[in-house]
Amino acid sequence: MPLKKTSAQEITLSVIKTACSNCNLQELCLPYGLNETEMSKLDELVSTRRKIKRGDHLYRAGEAFESIYAIRAGFFKTDVLLEDGRDQVTGFQMAGELLGLDGISTEHHSCNAVALEDSEVCIIPFPRLEGLSREIVALQHHFHKVMSREIVRDHGVMMLLGTMRAEERLAAFLLNLSQRFTARGYSHAEFYLRMTREEIGSYLGLKLETVSRAFSRFQEEGLIAVQQKHIRILDIPGLKKLMTHQSA
Template sequence: MNSRTCHETSALKHSQRHCSTCSLRELCLPVGLSSDELDSVADLVSRGRKLHRGEVLFRAHSPFENLYAVRLGSFKSSVLGVGGQEQITGFAMMGDLMGMDGIERNVYASDMVALEDSEVCTFPFSAMEALGLRIPALRRHLYRVLSREIRNDHGVMLLLGKMQADERVASFIRNLSLRHAQRGYSGSAFHLRMTREEIGSYLGLSLETVSRMFARLQQQGVLDVQGRLVSILDMDALAQIGAPCK
């Protein structure tokens, strides 16, 4: 066996070990895969692509080829709104799958940009789709992710359509809390990876309004806000102000 073959074999085994031991596996892959099925998925995954803060993972209208799972860091998705301004459409955290919006038209529908130094695993979609024919659990998982995307869109429509400014901000923080807790991190204290302006773009609020709502929630004893560090002091009150967006 030549040195290149040895290197490729070693890399493959390392990739398989990585998938089988990754703490985020149950977020981006279905639960209950057998060892052989997990190895089949791991064969397809390219891991360890690193992006610096502000670096673009993919652009809107670029050819759709891959899904990406956030291994480290976080991302924002955005489109160009009226007048060419950036409109934030979502935030991806560790374990989230990105790129699902490209399936229908074979081009990505949004820009995906790293909010901090990040790392992703790459899943070639055509190969994953073919593998899903052999592994029904994988196919069902992709359907569930698509369903979750639709529910998230409905949640954003509710935020923008009927909620007041304080309700939008409270719902947003509550949602981040739930997502952090789901990943095994503190749901009561965490750093915001996005700016106030980016939060405002996502929630349909001005920068000034977002800052004012954070100040109001702090005055009410619901939050303690120190720069980008947010501590939830009264989870029940936060939930009452803004219904959780799942």
């Protein structure tokens, strides 16, 4: 149901629920820093949602690029496929994060986005976003920051893949998840992994067995408690130390 500008008295519960101006992810997502008037303009733009079932694709590499997506709820992975069949997970995305920025470049998506649990995204038609960000300085600037942040994040992953040993990579991965869950108001010490050992390994440039062994080792050393996908982090400073101090 597409949504038109509404006066105050016409606002229904469902409208309230679907507007950026009422979204509790504002601070993490695209609307960051907008005033009320600006926010309501953005509301008009971001009016449709899409639910994606666990295991389904939000988009696939090669498809025409039309929109970016803000994750309203759920958890995704993005991955890239090489001609010879090898693939790699390039990232895991959670609520408030944007998907699809890779597609702007060629006007075709360059990776696959797959839901790792039942999820919902806000659809942001890209040409209209460009239009609005010509009007709203704060939106333009924040969008640029978000793209830049993605570049910085990728440099961090390159660093991880290029210089860290297996256990350092996994420690960095867990600390990163912990920090992102914290920013969303969840426990920083206890969470369910949405992805398999193989997907973690793919992201970290390791084989699934190595990931599994590293988890076991962390458990032996009292750094974490693992049971399958359920993780409890017991010693954050310990993990940090392991990450930086190991191979000086």
